[in-house]
Amino acid sequence: MRNRQVLLKSRPVGIPQAEHFEIVETPVPALRAGQVLVRNLYLSVEPAMRGWVNAAANYSDPVPVGAVMRSLAAGRIEASEHPDWKPGDLVCGMFGWQDYAAVDAASIGPATFGRRVTETDLPLSLSLGVLGLNGLTAYFGLLEVAGPKPGDTVVVSTAAGSVGSAVGQIAKLSGCRTVGIAGGPDKVRQCIETFGYDAAIDYKAGDLAQRLRDACPAGVDVYFDNTSGPISDAVMVQLAIGARVAICGTAAVANWDPIPAGPRIERHLLVKRARIQGFVIFDWTSRFPHALARLADWVRSGRLRYLEEVLEGIEQAPDAIAGLYRGENLGKRLIRIAS
């Protein structure tokens, strides 16, 4: 058995490109006591990975140059040196962009991003999307940070994305009116037809401010911000009194060093008694099981829909993050490396 690994070859400034990675083959690692061997079946690709490889301040230390690219993955346990796990168990966690990972059982236990995948009636890949980081981000960011109330107008940027699409649907389940902002006619159509937004705006079609006014005549009560940049600037000036903004990501700003300038928002916040809050879902790990159970029920009943875009083969990994930022994906981007 060989272990193909995608290593970070050099440190990018801004968005990581294919040239910043290389694929090598190494032996499958041996297990120490307390470890399990995971055979990865799906690798995840997410916007946050840009931050994981950049040197700027972030949630965690950057991936070292020469190390396996940090990533969520989902797979099957092939060997176990821990009593709680046995071969055949399904699992997801921070296993990296590689075929096989030897991981401490503690890293897939409570209060981690890893877990045993128990919803075996649903596709394993969902544990990397709507039943993983993306769904949990939508769930806690919307329900805990933004706090939607029935009748609120909720605006979501990257509205057809794997987080945004869940936000829009959970907002509908919360009794809100939903307005999605997405790039291009395909994603706008997805917003309406697949994800049930009440309105959708193509930010690439021009005059975003007027389109927003038309879609939100009473202003924006909740804004779930995945982008920062000009899209968010247009939303901020249309906040309603008492508005809540949840900052989930800053995908539209390629580089934060130095910090770019934008229109000041203090006066809007003051006059509208509005709130902006950044969040990271790791603050709610103890509530992940409850949230995942609700998300899975919504998926089963068809009230929470999702789209996946599955790339085939680990060879697709090096360019996969750059592709996200080119906006070419439709749905949660995954790489299938075995079946």
Next chain:
Amino acid sequence: MRNRQVLLKSRPVGIPQAEHFEIVETPVPALRAGQVLVRNLYLSVEPAMRGWVNAAANYSDPVPVGAVMRSLAAGRIEASEHPDWKPGDLVCGMFGWQDYAAVDAASIGPATFGRRVTETDLPLSLSLGVLGLNGLTAYFGLLEVAGPKPGDTVVVSTAAGSVGSAVGQIAKLSGCRTVGIAGGPDKVRQCIETFGYDAAIDYKAGDLAQRLRDACPAGVDVYFDNTSGPISDAVMVQLAIGARVAICGTAAVANWDPIPAGPRIERHLLVKRARIQGFVIFDWTSRFPHALARLADWVRSGRLRYLEEVLEGIEQAPDAIAGLYRGENLGKRLIRIAS
């Protein structure tokens, strides 16, 4: 009897200057049923008055050109056509920059900025400062919007001002460490000696970022923002994880039309899971009596100190707002027009 009135003569752009006002004499108004006649003794001067005369969006319609300047004032009832009020009662409310105001009793009743002044053991002028808008703004902005926890490092801009000085002291009463930012050595000394800040920084003395790092080695947990602009920009990059920012005012930005640019804050908010919130105390009117009782007790016990700067005579009114923005006042600015 004559009624001297300060009228808005023309609409300023930015900070109102003496030339934008004129003083006229008119007859004392006659009372209608349900009204009371207030003899103003103190007129208030506050930074928010800039917004009241500007055309830009704000909490209320701008003062019309030719009308009496809107203002809080404190005085004594001279005549009453309402059963709840009698001559000699002390009162504060939106009585305008004038000697006499005929006002509806409803405008000094519950859920207004007006009220009966019952703490007759304390100076009447306090109803325009630490026992008025300023104290209430500090109280609700700090305790309800920022939510200080014992041990938090709380940074206050315009720290020696009538709002900021109360914020710093209420934060100390809440078990926090307090750091004041003020302009010039006199105000910095006041912060330490009069208002009990643990540290005070003169933003005019240069290298604000380094001074902030020295004063807040573990970062800023709470920032009570009275200024916006470069002072706030320096604080924002030093927020601690879970920080809360209450936006109370934007005194350092002279003009919001067009909206000025500043460094984007979304990334700090995201990485630090921090919150920024604007507020207006009118959202807590039902709780004003309880808050005023607590503030008055703190004043009586010497735990909440204040400074007043009393200008003598209504002739001082036209230049009084501009003077605030020149930073020349030390303490809450008032105009005494009768005794």
